[in-house]
Amino acid sequence: MSTNLTLIIVAGVLVGSGVTLILERSLTRILVGFVLAGNGLNTMFLVAAGASGRAPILGQGDGPMSDPLPQAMVLTAIVITLGTTAFGLALAYRSWQLTGTDDVQDDLEDDLIRRRALHDDVSSTYEDQDATQLPDEEGFDEGGFDDGRVRDTPAEEDA
Amino acid sequence: MTFFDQLVLFPVILPLLGAGLCLALGQSAVAQRTISIVVLLAVVATSVVLLYRADTYGPQVLNVGGWPAEIGISLVADRLSALLLITSTFVTLCVLLYSVGQGIVEFGRETPLSVFFPTFLVLSAGVSCAFLAGDLFNLFVGFEVLLAASFVLITLGGTHARVRSGTIYIIVALASSALFLLALASVYAATGTVNLAQLAQRMPQLPTETATVLQLLLLVTFGVKAAVFPLSAWLPDSYPTAPAPVTAVFAGLLTKVGIYAMIRTNSLVFPAHEIRSLLLWASILTMIIGIMGAIAQSDIKRILSFTLVSHIGYMLFGIALNSQLGFSGAIFYTIHHITVQTTLFLIAGLIEYRAGTTNLDRVGGLARRTPILAVLFFVPAMNLAGIPPFSGFIGKLALLEGGVAAGDWLALLGVAAGVVTSLLTLYAMAKVWSRAFWQPFGEYESDDISDDETQLVVGGSLHGASGVSTSTKKESNWDQLAEEQRLPMRMALPTLLLASATVALTVFAGPLIALTDRAAAEITDPNRYVHAVLCNPRNWDESEAILPRSKETVHFCEQFEGVAK
Numbered sequence: 227m228s229t230n231l232t233l234i235i236v237a238g239v240l241v242g243s244g245v246t247l248i249l250e251r252s253l254t255r256i257l258v259g260f261v262l263a264g265n266g267l268n269t270m271f272l273v274a275a276g277a278s279g280r281a282p283i284l285g286q287g288d289g290p291m292s293d294p295l296p297q298a299m300v301l302t303a304i305v306i307t308l309g310t311t312a313f314g315l316a317l318a319y320r321s322w323q324l325t326g327t328d329d330v331q332d333d334l335e336d337d338l339i340r341r342r343a344l345h346d347d348v349s350s351t352y353e354d355q356d357a358t359q360l361p362d363e364e365g366f367d368e369g370g371f372d373d374g375r376v377r378d379t380p381a382e383e384d385a
Numbered sequence: 386m387t388f389f390d391q392l393v394l395f396p397v398i399l400p401l402l403g404a405g406l407c408l409a410l411g412q413s414a415v416a417q418r419t420i421s422i423v424v425l426l427a428v429v430a431t432s433v434v435l436l437y438r439a440d441t442y443g444p445q446v447l448n449v450g451g452w453p454a455e456i457g458i459s460l461v462a463d464r465l466s467a468l469l470l471i472t473s474t475f476v477t478l479c480v481l482l483y484s485v486g487q488g489i490v491e492f493g494r495e496t497p498l499s500v501f502f503p504t505f506l507v508l509s510a511g512v513s514c515a516f517l518a519g520d521l522f523n524l525f526v527g528f529e530v531l532l533a534a535s536f537v538l539i540t541l542g543g544t545h546a547r548v549r550s551g552t553i554y555i556i557v558a559l560a561s562s563a564l565f566l567l568a569l570a571s572v573y574a575a576t577g578t579v580n581l582a583q584l585a586q587r588m589p590q591l592p593t594e595t596a597t598v599l600q601l602l603l604l605v606t607f608g609v610k611a612a613v614f615p616l617s618a619w620l621p622d623s624y625p626t627a628p629a630p631v632t633a634v635f636a637g638l639l640t641k642v643g644i645y646a647m648i649r650t651n652s653l654v655f656p657a658h659e660i661r662s663l664l665l666w667a668s669i670l671t672m673i674i675g676i677m678g679a680i681a682q683s684d685i686k687r688i689l690s691f692t693l694v695s696h697i698g699y700m701l702f703g704i705a706l707n708s709q710l711g712f713s714g715a716i717f718y719t720i721h722h723i724t725v726q727t728t729l730f731l732i733a734g735l736i737e738y739r740a741g742t743t744n745l746d747r748v749g750g751l752a753r754r755t756p757i758l759a760v761l762f763f764v765p766a767m768n769l770a771g772i773p774p775f776s777g778f779i780g781k782l783a784l785l786e787g788g789v790a791a792g793d794w795l796a797l798l799g800v801a802a803g804v805v806t807s808l809l810t811l812y813a814m815a816k817v818w819s820r821a822f823w824q825p826f827g828e829y830e831s832d833d834i835s836d837d838e839t840q841l842v843v844g845g846s847l848h849g850a851s852g853v854s855t856s857t858k859k860e861s862n863w864d865q866l867a868e869e870q871r872l873p874m875r876m877a878l879p880t881l882l883l884a885s886a887t888v889a890l891t892v893f894a895g896p897l898i899a900l901t902d903r904a905a906a907e908i909t910d911p912n913r914y915v916h917a918v919l920c921n922p923r924n925w926d927e928s929e930a931i932l933p934r935s936k937e938t939v940h941f942c943e944q945f946e947g948v949a950k
Contacts, residue, residue: 248560253552260559267566274574295456296573299522303566306529310562313536314555320540321548330556331549333622 233273240266253318253328257311264307271296271303389438393447393460395431396470396513399424404506411499418485421502425478425509432474436467440903444917446519454580454918455935459519461581461918464904465716466516469645472720473516476637476727477509479883483731484630486875487738500537508534508634515642519918521572521579521603524646525565528610532558535639538631539623546626554623561609568602575599582918584654585911586941597659603650604660611643613701614671617694621678624693625686629734632686636693637727641719644700648715651704652908664705665795672698672806679813685733685743685821688813692769693726695806699784702799706787713905714783717898721768721776721890728765728883732758735876736821745820752822759822761880765887766818770811776890781807783898916945 244263247255275296280287282294318328331337403424410416439445444463448454462470484501511531518524536558540551573579575595576587588596605616612620620640624632675695682688700722703715733743739755740748752759768775781803788800890897907913920942 248556253556256556260563263563264566267563267570270567270570271573274570295579296570299569299573299579302522302526306526306533306562309533310529310536310555310559313533314559317536317540317548317552317555320543321552324543324545324548330552333553333618334550335622 229273230278233269237266237269237273240269242266251329253314253321253330256330257314257318260314261307261311264303268300268303271300389434390445390447392431392435392438393445393462393517394449396428396435396474397460397510397517399428399431400506400510400513404503404510407503407506408499414488414499417499417502421481421506422478422485424506425474425481428474428509428513429471429478432467432471435462436464436471438462439464439467440900444907444914446917453934454519455578455583455938458523459580459582459918460517460523461519461914462517463914463917464900464907465645465648468716468720468900468904469641469723470513470516472723473512473638473641474509475886476723476883477505477512477634479879479886480630480634480637480727480731481505482879482882483633483734483876484628486873486879487628487630487734501541504534504537505634507531508538508638512638512642516645518581520581521569521584521650525562525569528565528642529562531639531642532562535635539627539635541628541631550623550626553619557609557619557623561606564602564609565606568599568606571602572599580918581649581653582915583938585915586937588654593659596655600650600655600660604647604664607643607646607650608667609643611640611647611697611701612694613667613697614674614694615667617671617675617697620694621682621687621690624690625684629731629737633727633730633734636689636730637723640693640697641700641723644697644704644715644719647701647704648712648908651707652712653911653914656707656909656911661705661707662795664701665799668698668701668705669799669802670698671695671701672802676806676809676813680809680816683745685736685745685748685817686730688817689726689729689733692810692813695810696722696726696769698806699781699803702803703784703787705799706791706796708787708791709902709905709909710787710790711784712908713898713901714780714787716901716904717776717783718780720897720901721780721887724883724887724890725765725769725777728880728887729762729769731880731883732762732765735761735880738873738876740821745817748821749824750822757877761877761884762822763818765884766814767811768887768891770814771807772811774891776887776894779891779894779898912945916942920945 241263244259244261244266247259247262250256250259275293277290277292279290279292282291282297321328332340403420406420407417410420435445439462444461445467446454446462447460449458449460452458481502484505488501508531511527511529511534513527514530515524515527518527536551536555539554540547569579572584575591576584578584578587588599591599609616609619624635627635672695675691675693675698679688679691679695682691696718699718700715703711703713703718705711735758736748736751737743739758740751742748764775768777771777771781785800785803788796788803919938
């Protein structure tokens with residue numbers, strides 16, 4: 227069986243651009259990425275269908291017909307992508323209503339660890355590596371610690 | 386075609402019809418409740434009949450629309466499918482009763498969420514469709530149906546916390562669906578079919594490398610759905626924010642559908658197993674790392690989410706062993722885990738209702754205030770940890786026996802990991818028990834961080850509007866709350882029903898193990914499944930056939946029937 231190189235390249239480009247967009251932070255872009263990747267994967271089904279032929283209707287015309295099964299699957303996949311994309315867009319809109327942005331937010335646990343680092347007693351590793359060795363906006367600040375606590379964020383102090 | 390042949394269709398079509406009716410009758414809460422309960426009762430009854438017939442007469446097959454299995458859609462109920470179908474629909478029914486109770490308790494007679502019951506029924510239809518699917522593409526459709534429903538349920542009410550966790554959940558789900566599509570296209574390109582029975586025939590003819598790549602693609606897809614370790618990070622972050630009944634049904638069913646898909650493909654399509662050690666390592670890491678996460682948490686719902694991930698490792702261990710003992714243990718453990726994990730999440734919902742939060746730093750003294758709740762929690766918690774004589778112990782014992790029987794060092798390492806995980810589960814459950822139930826209320830340290838955490842995590846009410854402020858508001862009313870000694874019976878009774886089901890699994894473990902042994906014997910000998918799907922004369926009328934049967938199929942059928950005689 228010979229395969230159609232154009233279809234494979236199209237699928238590769240679509241999936242590649244889709245994945246690039248999925249790695250973005252904004253939900254809208256991620257959804258566009260999934261639509262592109264989905265179309266690329268649908269093209270893969272056409273590759274899987276093998277050689278092209280006449281319309282797959284029994285008793286009409288001569289010659290080999292194209293494989294109808296992947297086409298049926300692609301149709302189903304398109305409908306599913308449509309539905310989930312619509313829901314995703316609604317979600318992005320709701321997120322924009324609530325927070326003014328549709329960025330995907332941090333994992334709760336990561337968020338908590340970061341805030342703990344800002345507010346609470348910092349762990350020794352944090353003190354050694356982050357605060358004393360690395361400069362913040364005001365450069366190296368000695369004595370920025372008060373009884374082992376990080377003082378308020380510089381931004382607040384400026385204000 | 387008799388009535389009984391059509392029965393396989395019911396678990397899929399009835400909930401969908403019910404969902405349509407519910408949407409049409411969106412104005413009447415009573416009608417919605419009645420329809421949902423009646424539909425799920427009917428599906429439970431159907432599944433019982435299906436299991437009886439599958440156990441007595443062999444796999445029940447229906448070719449939807451009369452198209453032959455090779456090009457059409459076939460629904461197959463063998464022992465494995467029917468067993469999981471009964472468990473899942475029964476659990477769904479209990480959770481539905483619980484949410485009906487919660488709706489009535491929270492909102493009085495009026496329910497503001499006309500979308501809840503229809504979506505719940507669609508979810509149930511998707512799960513049934515995945516369990517009954519006779520081809521990979523229909524499995525994909527089943528997954529998508531249940532995922533679409535779960536998107537709606539996990540963002541119910543559209544609060545800030547739920548939109549945040551729902552976004553992550555949806556992105557992960559979409560990514561795994563895209564991977565599934567890729568796997569489907571590759572399988573079709575390699576074999577020219579997506580029918581599981583035909584795949585069972587054709588996969589051994591492929592070069593080993595190709596078959597292994599296809600198996601890995603499918604395993605990664607199912608691994609994301611089942612939350613196997615390197616692919617499990619999404620689960621503990623997204624589940625706890627949803628309403629209690631939604632979390633409960635997700636925890637019970639959605640990951641197990643992924644496990645089912647692994648059992649099915651690994652036993653039927655890829656019996657010659659090239660990646661045993663990879664799967665064993667994944668199962669060991671899932672168990673250990675999952676339970677470590679549970680120990681580090683201080684919120685009941687998050688602890689339960691991590692134990693869920695951890696115990697997926699047990700089922701994966703059984704699958705990885707790829708022996709009849711392993712599969713039997715995995716099936717039994719799946720049934721046990723669906724019921725127990727769902728019960729525990731429902732109880733977490735009750736704790737949230739009584740105490741206003743599930744944060745262990747802010748809950749206390751529940752054993753004295755609501756002794757019934759304490760007993761309700763204690764039994765499934767010990768069951769989850771695997772204390773004899775409960776079904777958790779029996780299931781773990783079956784899996785560990787399978788591991789010892791396999792005998793090589795990696796399987797023995799898995800056995801050791803299983804024992805350690807069981808102990809650590811006991812530790813995590815004991816932590817919840819001593820802090821939420823035994824520790825006198827008020828002995829917690831207040832700090833700003835955990836305040837913020839509570840506010841982000843809490844959100845158990847059905848419509849979610851009160852989610853963010855629940856913890857602080859209820860806390861100030863603690864004295865008043867303490868006076869309400871009684872649990873709301875409408876919510877407690879379904880939980881009690883489910884908890885008694887977990888005990889019943891223990892009492893009837895003998896017959897159940899015999900049944901899972903038969904199911905495992907059936908799936909480790911794929912020829913019977915293939916014969917039922919491809920050769921069944923009731924599903925195949927040669928005179929009316931549009932396409933002739935392939936030579937390959939005819940040859941197989943003649944050979945199989947020759948052997949049978």
